[in-house]
Amino acid sequence: MIAFANLVSASNQTQVRATLVSLLVGMGIPADQWRVGGPLSSILTACSYILATASLLIAQAIGSGFLGIAKGPWLDLLGQYVFGVTRPPAVAAAGQLTFVNAGGGVYPVAAFAGSFRDSTTGQYYTNTAPFTVNPTSTLSGVNFQALQAGSASSATPGAIDTIVSPPMAGVTVSNPLAVAGADALDDATYTILCQSKLGALSVRGVRTAYAYAILTALDSVTQAPVYPVEVNRYLVSASSHTGTVSVILASPSGPASGTAIAGVAANIEAIARPDTVTVTTTSATTVTYAPTVTVWCALPPGVTAAQAQAACAASVATVLANYRIGGVLASDDTQSNFQGLFGGSVAGACAQAIAALGGTYYSSQGAPDLALTPGLVATNGVSVLVRVLSTGVMAS
């Protein structure tokens, strides 16, 4: 019998060929001495590629029976056909544009006929409804969405700044608010979603049932999935003396919108809440985390301090946008009573950003811990200051 660990792991081409050579040698054929490029050796190599491909396919197919092992499309099969959970697809960023016409032209644009661009990221967007820009006027509230779904379609306020088509002389475009797209659910979160579905099989309100309700909720107005664009963090209270469950939601920017909360509440009512139990669904309360963090590093040629600063700021923003509601409990015995945002996470984000640029991170200063209670999330007000040192010079 083949060990289970070997059933779900594949042999690569090199391993397969080595095994074949070993078997041949064992049968008295000196395959280990064959000339590279000779016919027998080449055929063996070709066979090893074929067998390795089959090995990979078989291992992945077997793994599709197990959460935690199944990956990618195989996990999709397991999720859909065993757990009845479809992987949420990528979401295109959507929002509203504002047009300012300083000239005298009139520009009617049919739905999906406009093309606009974020000049920084290069992402393209289109209008989802017809609109007309009139002379010397400002038009707000034009609905748009990204042409390509995924987190790359996100845009910061004002970043959509280019009218590609149709030509509109004297007209400028911008997005007053940030918009966010999302990638298809990653394997780890999709696995959690499948596991949470089990809790939703019961009418007795285990915590995973609430998690499943949150993860599959739809915005009460747009009917778009709230996770992970509108809600990317949640907290389900662990226990209650009086049959109450408190659900706290947060978005990447901090607070969850009213329509997201309403959508989650409706789904909890439909999926998770037992009779006699009271559920309250609210947004997390935000607290701004706004230190100035100074990062000392060395950078490779061609990378500027400004680039490093932008990279650090983006990395910090990502950490804060995903930090657990209420923070984390200290695992350090010296801070056994501390719960909140650890400054070390911010420093770590900067270190990762510097490393990703090929630089060397030395240290950082000015990222204090921030105490949080269970309903609080930290929003990003961090300023990053990068100090570039010559290679080999440590910060003092």
Added chain:
Amino acid sequence: MRGIRDTLRNAIPLRWIINAMSVGYRYLWVIAAYADLLIDQAVEGIYAWFPGYGPRTDNLAAIGATRGLIQGEAETAAHFALRLQNWLTTWTNAGSSSVLAEQIQSYLGNTPVVRIVTRAGLFVTRASNGTTTQATDPTWNWDSVSNPERAGWWSDLWIIVYPSEWATYANTSDPNYVNAFVNGWGIGHEAGRVAVDAILRLVAIWKGAHSYVVAIVFSTDPALFVPGSLGTAGNPDGNWGHWSKNVNGIQVPARTTATAGGTVRYWEPTGGGS
């Protein structure tokens, strides 16, 4: 089962077969052998999806992770496989006292009796043989004297396990007590950290989010906490809201720790089982 190696002879020149030791035959035989290995892998792998099918047991942990169940400390593979087969029924009843009791019983190595009690006095008992019974006794009185304000805390639960599989310390001079920290045991009895974490995790997963586990009680005295007999000595008398109570100015243990029938130990899960 015939493999590719066996069918090889139908696909190659006759003279290769006659001379079975020809290089060509052996060359193809080795490649066919590897293909046969892959076929075996595929067949065994598909069988491995099914808990309890065939002699394989090394697949159960992975199936357990898929189906949200963990194998008990001393649970046999066969028993765990049966539970894995029953996973949908189990999850359909997640949050019920009977399933919570089942999960704890299945984990503990001594297959104890597990009883879940609500503040209203609903007793759900899972016997060692796996049968579940239900009884009511509204005289269940944990803390009405010490904490009358808790009278309305209807979603409180107590979990009682008989008997405890862990020894209690004889006294504070007991070498096991002295070495408890080194051994990773609790200060009340010799419960190991792994088991404690596992049970608390089971409680967090399998109880309703709206309920609060006040205490997990490990008793070696089966006569305690029995519906219909709650008035006997050693049972909760309304003063058990805290571990101690004040008697004539002196703090004394509020809860029974030993009877003629055995010892009793109490865990209070952080946050009621979070």
